[in-house]
Amino acid sequence: MSEYDEAAVEETVEEDYTSEQDAMAEEDYASDTESYDDAALEEDYDSSPVSTVTESFDVDGDGYEDSTISSDGVTLIDSDGDGDAEAIATDYDGDGISDDLMVDADGDGSVESYASDTDGDGMLDTYESDTDGDGLTDQVSMDTNADGYVDSVATDSNADGYADTVITDYNADGLVDEISVDSDADGTADTVLSDDDGDGFLDTAYTEAVPEGDSFQSQTGQVI
Incomplete structure (x- = not known):
């Protein structure tokens, strides 16, 4: 082989190698660009305010x-x-x-009922109602433990702006655990009926005239 032929072969090999490098670099750039575009699109989608x-x-x-x-x-x-x-x-x-x-x-x-999400958890938990149609709220029901069920109901029966009766389910079992009654509208409960043993019956009564803890339970479990 002459010197001219050997030079030609070396030149061809170098050109092919250079072309292959260019192709690989171009492929890597396209891959990087594609990854960047996918990430950008995903970020835009995640940050979209559409609910x-x-x-x-x-x-x-x-x-x-x-x-x-x-x-x-x-x-x-x-x-x-x-x-x-x-x-x-x-x-x-x-x-x-x-x-x-x-x-x-x-x-x-005229609005008879107003419900609101007071704790911002996405669930309505407070319900204000005008049960007698006088334009004033006289009953407030609340879901205090965010389980989706009302567990406290306060009622103002004499339209003085204060709750006269409060019914409460403390343990979320769907049964009333306590009824508190303010009969003279002085802001203090005069009578409290409670279910102390959780059997579903109000078995203990407390009034201003009777010491707390005295039982007025009948044989059927109903409060006398």
């Missing part, structure tokens, strides 16, 4: 989902299909879950 939560309402408790119209965090609820809203739900923080609910069940323009 995937879907709420449904059954304000009248008939077992059927009520018709709703939502805009800018406010949902109008038509429970009877007459085209007028019987309730308004509001989502203040934009997480897709309503923070309060106002209900006008009879459509007279």
